[in-house]
Amino acid sequence: MQRxxxxxxxxxxxxxxxxxxxxxxxxxxxxxxxxxSYVLNNKKExxxxxxxxxxxxxxxxxxxxQPNQIARSLQAQxxxxxxxxxxxxxxxxxxxxxxxxxxAAQKAGYSVxxxxxxxxxxKTEKLIKLFLxxxxxxxxxxxPENTQTQAxxxxxxxxxxxxxxxxxxxxxxxxxxxxNYSAAAxxxxxxxxxxxxxxxxxxxxxxxxxxNERKRGAMDLLGDNSVVGEVxxxxxxxxxxxxxxxxxxxxxxxxxxxxxxxxxxxxxxxRLNSLKIKVPNQIAVVGFDETDAFDLFYAPxxxxxxxxxxxxxxxxxxxxxxxxxxxxxxxxxLNAELIVQQSSVLSL
Amino acid sequence: MQRxxxxxxxxxxxxxxxxxxxxxxxxxxxxxxxxxSYVLNNKKExxxxxxxxxxxxxxxxxxxxQPNQIARSLQAQxxxxxxxxxxxxxxxxxxxxxxxxxxAAQKAGYSVxxxxxxxxxxKTEKLIKLFLxxxxxxxxxxxPENTQTQAxxxxxxxxxxxxxxxxxxxxxxxxxxxxNYSAAAxxxxxxxxxxxxxxxxxxxxxxxxxxNERKRGAMDLLGDNSVVGEVxxxxxxxxxxxxxxxxxxxxxxxxxxxxxxxxxxxxxxxRLNSLKIKVPNQIAVVGFDETDAFDLFYAPxxxxxxxxxxxxxxxxxxxxxxxxxxxxxxxxxLNAELIVQQSSVLSL
DNA sequence: TTATTGTATTTAAACGTTTAACCAATTATA
DNA sequence: TATAATTGGTTAAACGTTTAAATACAATAA
Numbered sequence: 001m002q003r004x005x006x007x008x009x010x011x012x013x014x015x016x017x018x019x020x021x022x023x024x025x026x027x028x029x030x031x032x033x034x035x036x037s038y039v040l041n042n043k044k045e046x047x048x049x050x051x052x053x054x055x056x057x058x059x060x061x062x063x064x065x066q067p068n069q070i071a072r073s074l075q076a077q078x079x080x081x082x083x084x085x086x087x088x089x090x091x092x093x094x095x096x097x098x099x100x101x102x103x104a105a106q107k108a109g110y111s112v113x114x115x116x117x118x119x120x121x122x123k124t125e126k127l128i129k130l131f132l133x134x135x136x137x138x139x140x141x142x143x144p145e146n147t148q149t150q151a152x153x154x155x156x157x158x159x160x161x162x163x164x165x166x167x168x169x170x171x172x173x174x175x176x177x178x179x180n181y182s183a184a185a186x187x188x189x190x191x192x193x194x195x196x197x198x199x200x201x202x203x204x205x206x207x208x209x210x211x212n213e214r215k216r217g218a219m220d221l222l223g224d225n226s227v228v229g230e231v232x233x234x235x236x237x238x239x240x241x242x243x244x245x246x247x248x249x250x251x252x253x254x255x256x257x258x259x260x261x262x263x264x265x266x267x268x269x270x271r272l273n274s275l276k277i278k279v280p281n282q283i284a285v286v287g288f289d290e291t292d293a294f295d296l297f298y299a300p301x302x303x304x305x306x307x308x309x310x311x312x313x314x315x316x317x318x319x320x321x322x323x324x325x326x327x328x329x330x331x332x333x334l335n336a337e338l339i340v341q342q343s344s345v346l347s348l
Numbered sequence: 349m350q351r352x353x354x355x356x357x358x359x360x361x362x363x364x365x366x367x368x369x370x371x372x373x374x375x376x377x378x379x380x381x382x383x384x385s386y387v388l389n390n391k392k393e394x395x396x397x398x399x400x401x402x403x404x405x406x407x408x409x410x411x412x413x414q415p416n417q418i419a420r421s422l423q424a425q426x427x428x429x430x431x432x433x434x435x436x437x438x439x440x441x442x443x444x445x446x447x448x449x450x451x452a453a454q455k456a457g458y459s460v461x462x463x464x465x466x467x468x469x470x471k472t473e474k475l476i477k478l479f480l481x482x483x484x485x486x487x488x489x490x491x492p493e494n495t496q497t498q499a500x501x502x503x504x505x506x507x508x509x510x511x512x513x514x515x516x517x518x519x520x521x522x523x524x525x526x527x528n529y530s531a532a533a534x535x536x537x538x539x540x541x542x543x544x545x546x547x548x549x550x551x552x553x554x555x556x557x558x559x560n561e562r563k564r565g566a567m568d569l570l571g572d573n574s575v576v577g578e579v580x581x582x583x584x585x586x587x588x589x590x591x592x593x594x595x596x597x598x599x600x601x602x603x604x605x606x607x608x609x610x611x612x613x614x615x616x617x618x619r620l621n622s623l624k625i626k627v628p629n630q631i632a633v634v635g636f637d638e639t640d641a642f643d644l645f646y647a648p649x650x651x652x653x654x655x656x657x658x659x660x661x662x663x664x665x666x667x668x669x670x671x672x673x674x675x676x677x678x679x680x681x682l683n684a685e686l687i688v689q690q691s692s693v694l695s696l
Numbered sequence: 697t698t699a700t701t702g703t704a705t706t707t708a709a710a711c712g713t714t715t716a717a718c719c720a721a722t723t724a725t726a
Numbered sequence: 727t728a729t730a731a732t733t734g735g736t737t738a739a740a741c742g743t744t745t746a747a748a749t750a751c752a753a754t755a756a
């Protein structure tokens with residue numbers, strides 16, 4: 001019985017055809033695998049005969065050769081892969097950043113593997129382990145609360161990583177973020193300049209430094225006039241409603257609200273809608289982060305716009321530098337801008 | 349001069365510490381690497397002495413051993429990785445799907461590597477090549493226009509893949525999508541039942557079958573009463589405005605508009621806003637796909653809701669089945685539902 | 697005694713690359 | 727003519743796993 005390749009193929013578990021390797025090219029051309037590798041990688045230029053090179057290149061095309069990146073990674077001890085951990089890839093802030101990082105990484109020949117932490121320390125740790133096992137060359141991470149241990153671990157094992165958006169002031173490490181304090185100040189100053197006196201701040205009940213900087217930036221300007229509503233991350237709708245209710249029940253009710261994240265802003269606007277509170281007439285609103293939703297609100301929402309492209313591309317740049325020189329220590333702080341729309345200005 | 353490990357470490361290009369391998373465990377315990385592998389993978393149970401097993405497990409913990417998934421992949425010819433190609437990960441539809449796929453894949457021990465095609469055939473092809481080189485075990489792809497060639501190529505090389513959302517009727521292959529025809533019919537019937545007579549359809553000028561099914565589902569119900577505005581994908585704002593202008597300039601202007609995607613809906617609402625057209629009084633609106641923006645519109649938008657979780661998890665399930673049995677041929681069609689809100693109903 | 701069976705472990709090859717080191721043949725140099 | 731240099735290529739090891747097959751030893755059976 002004759003057993004050609006196609007009958008052997010019959011016995012494969014799946015219908016998947018075997019891919020051609022450097023070995024196949026070598027045996028077809030009648031040279032060593034080393035030579036094939038040299039030719040295909042343009043190494044040892046000039047030290048290889050034109051004919052051999054031509055034959056090899058042709059065979060590579062004929063056989064539709066595609067290098068096996070896994071084998072390459074194993075040998076090079078480098079996977080050309082970046083692990084990205086965001087809070088939730090379904091959140092527009094995360095997905096926009098992810099997109100920018102994807103593009104920037106791709107330009108440098110890197111792929112990105114993404115995971116969502118859901119703001120949970122355990123999930124973060126799991127993802128880090130998982131990505132480490134997959135031998136990523138470095139991480140870009142938006143660390144959730146209480147993950148100092150994980151950040152320290154990464155430092156300890158010496159793998160390159162950059163914190164994005166979030167950071168721990170007590171851990172010196174590479175970081176790309178905006179100046180949250182002044183971003184919040186921007187928002188509050190704008191409200192004050194537009195005649196608002198009592199400004200409510202809605203933020204998360206959290207130890208996350210970047211959010212607390214936003215709160216601090218706002219409160220430092222408001223002094224005794226500031227009122228804060230704190231929202232539990234797993235009770236957003238409920239606690240936002242409660243915060244707003246609290247603001248309105250004050251002897252001197254608020255005439256403006258500053259929300260410190262996009263999700264809080266959206267929840268807040270929904271609540272204000274259902275309370276039939278007119279924006280900006282009764283209450284002025286300033287949000288954080290860009291989303292389509294803000295533009296569709298009857299009074300398009302004024303918001304603090306983070307430089308997403310800057311954040312993403314700087315994070316990738318920094319990581320690549322870091323991969324090159326593990327001892328580098330560098331942080332990038334960008335500035336946010338205020339996009340003024342109708343939700344905060346009576347005259348508009 | 350003494351050269352201990354820490355001084356050797358000094359010469360590494362980066363600050364990265366070497367990870368411990370199965371070989372390190374083997375030499376520390378004084379056994380072969382094979383035995384270590386057997387123990388750590390719980391193979392050959394009962395055929396290994398308790399003491400050896402215990403010593404190995406302890407050493408693995410002491411040395412903080414983490415298996416190298418790359419080496420494993422090379423040997424197993426399986427990377428436990430899924431390649432996901434979406435139109436644009438920054439689009440909420442894509443990122444929601446991505447999130448669900450990420451979770452479902454993770455449960456099965458798979459990681460996901462994502463790429464955005466930007467609706468371009470060339471980018472799709474690039475990503476496919478890239479992911480193939482990275483030896484993904486299978487693909488989940490939302491194919492853009494004119495990528496039949498790429499789909500055929502995947503079939504030809506025999507790698508498992510499932511089309512999600514988009515599909516080519518002429519290519520028999522595994523697919524997970526909604527019934528777009530009846531989804532559109534759902535929207536139109538609702539408008540008709542609410543007394544709308546002249547209904548404009550805003551859709552992309554495209555050969556994408558799923559979108560044309562939406563158009564067909566709508567037009568079949570409307571017959572001669574239907575008017576269609578077609579939007580070029582790279583001129584969304586401009587062409588949506590033109591479409592709406594066209595609808596209004598008709599001898600018998602439209603009293604309702606059905607948008608076939610989320611981006612079109614958002615662009616349309618912005619335009620209606622700036623034209624100060626009252627929704628639903630002057631024009632009723634039905635959109636497609638869920639987004640926060642719809643709820644923040646002054647008349648929360650009625651929309652066709654795709655079962656995102658269903659789509660994502662079915663896609664993963666199907667792909668896993670396919671990886672198991674490459675000859676399987678199966679498609680999953682889910683139904684969409686209509687979320688009725690104020691944008692389409694006067695009485696609400 | 698020799699074979700047989702079991703148990704515990706090792707050997708060695710394989711996965712697909714890359715690359716330092718080596719080798720053979722030809723040409724140039726002393 | 728011997729030797730060095732150049733040209734064009736090969737060998738073999740390595741990356742970190744897995745795993746079929748071999749082996750070594752002890753206990754049991756014939």
